[in-house]
Amino acid sequence: MNLKFIKRNIFPLVKIISTVLITSAIGLESWNIYAFLTNRNVPSSLNPIFWIERFAMTSHFIESIIAAFYAHSGKKMPIQYATYTFFVGTIGLLELFDQEND
Template sequence: MNILKTLAMIIKVISTIFISGAIAWELWNIYAVINNITIPSSLNFIFWIERFAITAHLIEAVIAAVYASGKGKAPLKYAVYTFFVGTVALMELFSKEENGIKKPV
């Protein structure tokens, strides 16, 4: 198997786990605020990293939704996929296949 395909698959799995964790982390934060639970200030840095990652992936998902239909893909489905996977999904969307091999545009 090609090393780039293997690396892309590893990134996809790790990104999906981290974004799912970031969503859970933010939901826990919302729960804590609603129920007046004090969150240690030492965790603020983690919240900022998590929010940056969620925002970046959301922007990538919007880009994917806009361009997916032009590439023959379902916009909503590809946007959700891109939200969880990230830049690798955008690279797949904007690559072109030549002889069965995906090449960057």
């Protein structure tokens, strides 16, 4: 597999999956917060999923901060590109840095 094949065929699939998973993580965390505020219990079997979800959300948040910082050099709007990078993850940063090198 060469880099062009990966960019053309794999990146769009990863973007879709990442967006769905991050949106699901936001919903899962919202449910957890709602359960806490209404004094309801969330099944303890979901604790590993919550930790994975929090790790993913934290890493995507850090990536979005980096994207916002470097967006001006790629002639992008910082807030929009940070939001995009939050949902698609590392691929957003790869695209931003690839445009800088062109």
